[in-house]
Amino acid sequence: MSGRPDAADAGSREGANDRGPAGRTKPVALAAALACATLMLPVAGCAPVDANQGRDVDVLTIGAYSVVREALHQGLLPAFAAKWKAKTGRVVRFEESYNASGAQSRAIASGFDADIAILSLESDVDNLVKAGLVDKTWKDGPGKGMVTRSLVVIGVRPGNPKKIAVWDDLAKPDVSVLYPDPKTSGGARWNINAIYGAGMLREGKDKPDPAAAVDLLRRVQARVVNMDSSGRQSMATFERGTGDAVVTYENELLLQDKLKGEAVPYVIPASTLQIESPAAIVEDSVKRHGNRKVAEAFLEYMRSDEGQDLLVDWGFRPLDPTRDRRPLPLKLFSMADLGGWPKIKKSVYDPGGVWDKLFTTKAPKTNDAPKRLGTGGRAG
């Protein structure tokens, strides 16, 4: 910061000597100073590289999706730092960046030198694999590359005045629903997959039923009033009073309780989707920063019992179901049950897929009224 005024001063003094009134040259000097400052920005960004060498400080840069911010910043990072200090005597300093998962993935792919990527969707890590930054074998280790889990649930108003218990209730004509736009939010895709999957794997059917899935999704989408660009914004809209129900991650709702001591009531639909979020080491960055050890130790810590318990404390579900203390839905399905991310991306979200067709084609007329999906919902 101190460089800028100096440069400006020097510029105007110089100008005063060879060009007369200082007033005329000042803008030039200012522009020069600004240009210098702009040029110096990337240099400043490289500083952590040096900080690693020859001192007892490790620097770990974390590029994460926004939903894990509080759990990391207030929970796991300090806990890991204490552990690392006790084990190695070294101080670990974190550089943290939180952004929407897709945006974060693109930032890392285009040069943001995070050592660890913690993202919402597997496909966002796959993009880093494609960019040659993450090892192809990232899914082979413990947890299959995942670090945390959650459920897709429905946040409701206190007392649940609209009596929402299952996905079909979101399609009732007097209910207004919020979830983010799947075009801009990875989280929205989890939410929409949950509704789509619940329709697909309806009880009493022995085969997955794509028509029922599209039908349920279409009826719920008809009740959506506003699609924000991220899950966080969607939550904010809900808190400002819009909507009877918000489809979101369970941990996002539990976080409100943790941060404000004010729980957002929610229901776990009888049949819902298990969210699994991955983390991976960005090979390119750890190679340059020479901090592979601490990066590996941190990922290991995230998956350890202690790390998992901390995540549970922040509202997530543990990788190991036996450590789960919260109620589970009657039926919990995963992306694997729906055929995996690549298949869902292609059939639902790619141009001309299910999502587009919701809006471009009219609902088919059917005789059988939609059946309700049981009544296993529980208030949280």
Add this chain to the structure above:
Amino acid sequence: MRTEPSISPGGLAIRGGVLSYLGVMVVLPLVALAWGACNLGPAAFWKELSNPFAWHALKLTIITALAMVVVNIITGTATAWVLVRYPFPGRGAMNALIDLPFAVPTVVTGLMLVALYGPTSTLGAILGAHGWGVIYQSPGIVLALLFVTYPFVIRSVQPVLYEMEDAEEEAAATLGASPWTTFRRVTLPTLWPAIVTGAGLSFSRALGEFGSVIMVAGNRPLETKTSPMYIFGEIESGNRHGAMVVSAVLLACSLGVLLALNLLQRRPGGDHGR
């Protein structure tokens, strides 16, 4: 040096510098966008443009912008008229307040509108009970556009009104013309280039409005998703070309409006002619 006529090397350097600056700051990005939109050929361009989502977003953007322009022409001209012709207490303050919408971050504009007309606000609840949804519906988009373009028509009409002699109007009045006839036959012909300028500027500005619209539109595909929101969504979900095509169309519209305004101002009677 400075007193010499134009051909000095310093003068040339300044002109060259300014022109290159314009090139780098404005022309190059425009060319890059046009190239990005067109390099796959007209068929690919048309395919992206005729996509129902892109097409609807463009239509919605243009229709809401036109609705805004109609309101803006009437209210903006009236506001300028009142400010110039009628002294009243607080006129100075009002004159200062008019530029405020330019200084407000557009996201804040959106937030203010949600607070005022949102479904949970008193006003929003009353309107909603009568079936007039504002926020998360297209009227919300028009309101947001009206707010962010508020000063345009006023600020282009105001100086013309100041310069206008009221002798002609008085003459018309003494010859027995009604106030409305006077306005229509005498005042309006002088004012209209300025009104069209303000309208054109606000239309161009509205085509790209993102920050406030994203807060109030509802963002539902084929219903309330405007072009800037469509562009953002396509970029985020990896359809760069689709985003560029719609951007290029918006840009072409803006450019067309600005060029037309420029031509208009060169005609005799235009007040900014050179």
